Amino acid sequence: MMSRLSPFSLVIGNIARKPFRTFILSSLVAVFCMAMFAGTVIGLKISTGTQLAADRLGADILFVPYGYEKSVQSSLLRGEPSSFYMDRGLVGELRGEKGVLRVTEQLFLATLKASCCSYPVQIIGFNPKTDFVVTPWMNQSLNRAMNENEVVAGCKISGNPGETIRLFGREFSIAAKLDPTGMGFDTSVFMEVDRARRLLLDSELGLLLRIPEGLDKSTFISSVLVKAEPGTDVTSLVNGLSEKYAIRYNLDFTAIADMISSISSKLSVFASVFRMFSAAVWVLAVMILAFVFTIILQERKKEFGILRIVGASKGHVRRLFVGEALLTSCMGAFCGVVLAALALGLFHTYIDVTLNLPRIGIGFGKTLLIGAGVFVMGLVTGPLACLPLLRKLGSIDSYLIMKEGE
Amino acid sequence: MANILELQDVCMTFGQVKALQDINLSVREGEWVAIMGSSGSGKTTMMNIIGCMNKATSGTVILDGEKISRLNAKDLTAIRRDKIGLIFQQFFLISYLTAVENIMVAQYYHSMADEQEALEALERVGLGHRARHLPRQLSGGEQQRLCIARALINHPKIILADEPTGNLDEANQNAVMDIFHQLHKQGSTIIVVTHSPDVGSHADRIVRLEFGHMVSDGEKKA
Structure with a gap:
């Protein structure tokens, strides 16, 4: 009442x-x-x-094998594992092009099932000598070079620094964990590109992945990222490079800004x-x-x-x-x-x-x-x-x- | 006794219709007046003006020494709240509030809700045991007694009742009239608008209206 x-x-x-x-x-x-x-x-x-994705990638142009543009977007933004391969020769050729400041390559390996996680993991191999995409923010977590059996894990990968992770039948030590990026990097594992390639080739599971015939097994890569010189018109540069290399290397290419904006x-x-x-x-x-x-x-x-x-x-x-x-x-x-x-x-x-x-x-x-x-x-x-x-x-x-x- | 209410040359017109014409009426403090007349005689219009719910077209109305004929709506609301206790034929109660809460609403808008005082008011009209009942749980007579308790709670100068027994059977009619007699004995001023000769017969004085004119004042019997 x-x-x-x-x-x-x-x-x-x-x-x-x-x-x-x-x-x-x-x-x-x-x-x-x-x-x-x-x-x-x-x-x-x-x-x-x-916007964060665009800022963190730091590259202006992305080259991938023809037909895999969408796959690389999914991989970069959401960490959806994907594997596609192309010839590394493009990296050297692009370095000599006018308007190109830096060029680096990446190799993507998608594990079919990782014992560490309940979902497949994307392994990203990068070249520490030329990389300008992964290294800048990786240095915030690891201020030394990675050893032979070390990897750096994204924030959503289970396991802490010092613990091990099993990839393609091999044990790797987690050297550092990255801060959250909001991108596919959060569910990825990073290692040097040559080590990633060897891992793939040595593994029986690797045989199941799509490595096109005729590709040099010692140098194949998944994508090439290009940083344009300051003041360069990226659209003109993309057009010029694609005209020259797209057919020869069977490429999909995109300006990162356009991709992000799209x-x-x-x-x-x-x-x-x-x-x-x-x-x-x-x-x-x-x-x-x-x-x-x-x-x-x-x-x-x-x-x-x-x-x-x-x-x-x-x-x-x-x-x-x-x-x-x-x-x-x-x-x-x-x-x-x-x-x-x-x-x-x-x-x-x-x-x-x-x-x-x-x-x-x-x-x-x-x-x-x-x-x-x-x-x-x-x-x-x-x-x-x-x-x-x-x-x-x-x-x-x-x-x-x-x-x-x- | 001094006059508590005075109407001087009061007229009320609605367009071309003259509802009240040159009404002159004085009511003394403690007096019980019945206003009688047939439908369309102007008694409702008169009650409307006395009850501060409408303003006369011309003339002067003085209530408790205050000229109210030219007050604005806000001031009239205050006069109605402070000086007049209204009782209607239909039991206008707030359906989702209990009997005691219906009384407390009137207290709240007057000054401050006081549950104890509201319960005492219910006791006085014989509804102390029904304080926590909703209006729909009360009989017609009980609802009207509740309305009377609500009208009295703020100690009004005048009790203005419009056909207060119109919806009641004989027993309940007598109960309501008994309460009016008690109030009258205690010195309350009562103005009852009615067409019932029986109800009118209880008053000290009967004022008759016909077609907006006051045709008689002072008869004791209908």
Whole structure:
């Protein structure tokens, strides 16, 4: 029983006596908040992830065997294991080209099943003498050269420095673990390119991998990364190099900036769809709430009339009405944000894989800020919907209402 | 006794319709007045003006020494809240609040909700044992007694009742009239709008309206 009576207890009392109506109205706001929260988080994740990927790669042009452009994107961004091979001769030829500052190669080995992990691991072989892609941020974790049986592991690879990892039947010591990158590097293992090649050739499993016939078994690689000289027009450089080498080496080639921008714009479609959906739901929610509040006002005219008779001012009645709308929205907004956060938290891997998102978190602070922003938007939905009714509410003629139906 | 209410040359028109014409009425403190008349006689309009729910087109209304005829809506709300206790034919109660809470609402908007005082008010109308019941759990007579308790809770200067027994059977009608008699004995000023000669007969004085004119004032019997 209510022993203390206040506008808040009146609001609660009225909301509680219509649980189904309150549930429906709150659900509308909740759906809007879920869509808005998910859309904003995913959108931010896309823009942060792809920009980070571009910055971390540090290369301007990427060459891979023809038909593997998508594979290398998946491998770089999400660590999806892939194996494809080409001739190393291209590396030497590119070094002499005008506008090319640095050239390095990488070798990708996808383990079919690694005993260390529940999922296949991508092994990336790099050339420490020429590398400008992996080494700069690897040096933050390991400030010495790797020994013969050492590897550096991405942050999501199980095992700590000093422990061993079994790859293609051989034991390797983990020399260091990298900080999270939000890219495929997080689920990759790094070793020197020559060692990776020997590992592949010595392994029986290696025979199953796709090494094209005619490829020099001692020098094959998977990709070539090029850093252009400052001030060089990368598009012109790509065009020039591809014209010269694409057919001879059977290559796919791409400007990293274009690739990142293309990935980003494709991924952004998902975020845009979410945002458009949430905007539509919001408009719809405001309209439906306004419609329902009009009916409620009609239904409760007498109740408001009674309150006016017993001394409530127009302001009191308006505050009561807006208070109910606010509380209804508040419940919906809170549930919407919490449910969306839970869903994104629990199913982030599934969502990342389904939407092809870079696996990067946007941080607790930013998530909290987005949650707060969406909550506020959800919160104002109800009061906004009942704004047009406030004038009508103020003009309620108590006595005439009392006389209605007599 | 001083006059608690005075209507001087009060007129009320709605477009071309003259609902009240040149009404002059004085009600003394502690007096019980019945306003009677048939449908369309203007008694509702008169109650509306006395109850601060509408303003007369012309004329002067003085309530408890204060000229209220030209006050704005906000001030009229305050006058209604502080000086008038309204009772209607229909039991206008808030359905999701208990009996005691329905009284506390009136206390809250007047000054401060006091549960103990609200319970005492219920006791006075014989509803102490029904304090925690919702309106739908009360009989018609009990609901009307609850409305009376609510109207009295803020110690109004005037009790204004519009057909207070219109929806009640004879037993409940008598119970309500008994409460009015008690209030009258305690010095409350009561104005009852009714078309029932029986209800009107309880009053000290009967004012009759016809087509917006006051045709008689002072009859004791209908």
